Amino acid sequence: MPNLEILAMPESIQGPKRWEWFDTVNKQIADAVANGQGVTMGPDAAKHYHQMQTLLETKHVQQIAMHHNAVVVMACSMIEKDPVLKQEWIEEHLAQANENTYIMHKSAQAFYDQRALPFPETKEEHRANLAKAKQAEKQDQQRFPSWKQALEENSDAF
Incomplete structure (x- = not known):
């Protein structure tokens, strides 16, 4: 069985399309391994794959640091x-995460149910799951200015 040749990422693709290319290459490699087939990459494909792998690793360690720091902040507040x-411990961390819409919510459980990410398989x-949570966040961000304005107008009445 001949080796599967991985094609280089076209220079013209940008943003999410680069991640699609990377996901496709990973699937091709996994399929080749499952079928006992070798994989060949030219210098450009290897360069692009390495760049995407480095970005993925960087995103991963940043996410671990964010999670770790969120837990530390929760512990500090306790x-x-x-x-x-x-x-203040919690508010400062929320501000760093650019999360200000939580104050619109009346129920912590409802906010959690709307925004928490289930553990994926x-x-x-x-x-x-992330797209669903981001959609809820986006809807809150869109509602926030009018909610804040109404709050300010009502507080002026007193």
Whole structure:
């Protein structure tokens, strides 16, 4: 059985299309391995694959750091005795994450149900879960300015 040749990523593709190329190459490699077939990459394909793999690893370690820091902030807020400082720990981390819409919500459980990501079994499942959570976040971001304006107008009435 001849080796499968991985084609280089076309220079013209940008953004998400690069990740599609990378996913396709990973699937081709997995299929070749499953079939006992070798894989060949030219210098350009290897260069592009390496660039995407490096980006993937960087994203992965950044996500681990974000998760770790979120847990540390939650622990700090639990350790903090002063209720004002306790809240500041969390608010500062939310501000760094550009999350300000939580204040619109009345129910912590409803917010969690809307935004939390279930533990995925596959990359595809994760992407679908993430898209759903991002859609909820986007809807909140769109509602936030009018919610904030209404809040300010109501507070002026008192």
